[in-house]
Amino acid sequence: xxxxxxxxxxxxxxxxxxxxxxxxxxxxxxxxxxxxxxxxxxxxxxxxxxxxxxxxxxxxxxxxxxxxxxxxxxxxxxxxxxxxxxxxxxxxxxxxxxxxxxxxxxxxxxxxxxxxxxxxxxxxxxxxxxxxxxxxxx
Numbered sequence: 001x002x003x004x005x006x007x008x009x010x011x012x013x014x015x016x017x018x019x020x021x022x023x024x025x026x027x028x029x030x031x032x033x034x035x036x037x038x039x040x041x042x043x044x045x046x047x048x049x050x051x052x053x054x055x056x057x058x059x060x061x062x063x064x065x066x067x068x069x070x071x072x073x074x075x076x077x078x079x080x081x082x083x084x085x086x087x088x089x090x091x092x093x094x095x096x097x098x099x100x101x102x103x104x105x106x107x108x109x110x111x112x113x114x115x116x117x118x119x120x121x122x123x124x125x126x127x128x129x130x131x132x133x134x135x136x137x138x
Contacts, residue, residue: 008074008081015130018123020095023084028067031084031091034115036060039093063094070096077101085114085127092118095127097135108135 003010013020023031036056054062070080082096093114102108110131114124 006071008071011083011134013083013130013134015126017087018092018126018130019086020083020127020130020134021086022071022082023067023091023094027084027086027091028064031067031094032060032063034091034093035063035113038116039113040116067094083131085112085123087118087123092123093127095124095131097131099135102135106136108132 009022011021036059067082070082073080078100079102080096080098082094085092085095093112095110095112097108097110099108110128112124112128112131114127
C-alpha cells in the first residue's frame with residue numbers, strides 16, 4: 001500500500017550481495033543507531049558531515065532528520081534518494097543519490113556511509129556501483 005502512494009518504496013536495487021531500498025520506520029531507526037555508534041574512527045574527517053560531533057544520540061537524530069527531509073521534499077526536478085544498504089536483512093548504512101534537472105543534465109552526486117563494523121569488505125564500493133547503475137542504466 002505504501003508503494004502505491006509513494007512509489008519510491010517499491011524501488012529496490014539488487015547487487016551481487018546487497019539490496020538497496022528505502023528503509024521502513026524500524027529499519028531507519030536501526031540505521032540511525034548504527035550511525036550513532038560511528039561511521040569512521042575518531043580523529044578522522046573523511047566526510048563533509050561532522051560525524052564525530054555530538055554524542056551518539058545527536059548523530060542518530062541527524063540520520064532520522066535527513067531521511068525524513070529527503071522524503072518530505074521529494075521533487076521530480078531536484079531530489080535526494082537515500083537508500084538503506086542491506087546484507088540479507090541486516091542494515092549496514094545508507095547510500096544517497098542526488099540530482100537537479102537530471103533529465104536535462106544527466107548528472108548526479110552520491111554520498112554514503114556504513115557503520116564501522118562493515119568497513120573494508122567492499123560493501124560501500126558495491127553499493128555505490130549499484131546506485132550509479134540505477135542512475136544511468138535504468
